[in-house]
Amino acid sequence: MTEIETERETNLLPERAPAPRGAPAPLSVLRGASRPDLVRDELLAEIFAVTAALSPHAIAMMTMERKLTYAQVDHEATAIA
Numbered sequence: 882m883t884e885i886e887t888e889r890e891t892n893l894l895p896e897r898a899p900a901p902r903g904a905p906a907p908l909s910v911l912r913g914a915s916r917p918d919l920v921r922d923e924l925l926a927e928i929f930a931v932t933a934a935l936s937p938h939a940i941a942m943m944t945m946e947r948k949l950t951y952a953q954v955d956h957e958a959t960a961i962a
Contacts (some may be wrong), residue, residue, distance in 0.1 A: 891902075 929951075932939075937952035949957075 913916075933951035933955045937955075938950050939947050941954045942949045942952040
């Protein structure tokens, strides 16, 4: 049994109260708000390439053992490809 399932069974996770009348509907945790203005025709690889070019020393990935910058990830991905 997972930790979340245990918390649900012991009622540690609060139930979501209904939104007050006239308030916007609550956001879906998985889907978020519907924002067609944010939809653009871009590939994830293109977004990553621009981010790597603009912020090469920013942390892109982090594990318990190491941190990788966008430049390092880009370099390693290029070497593998």
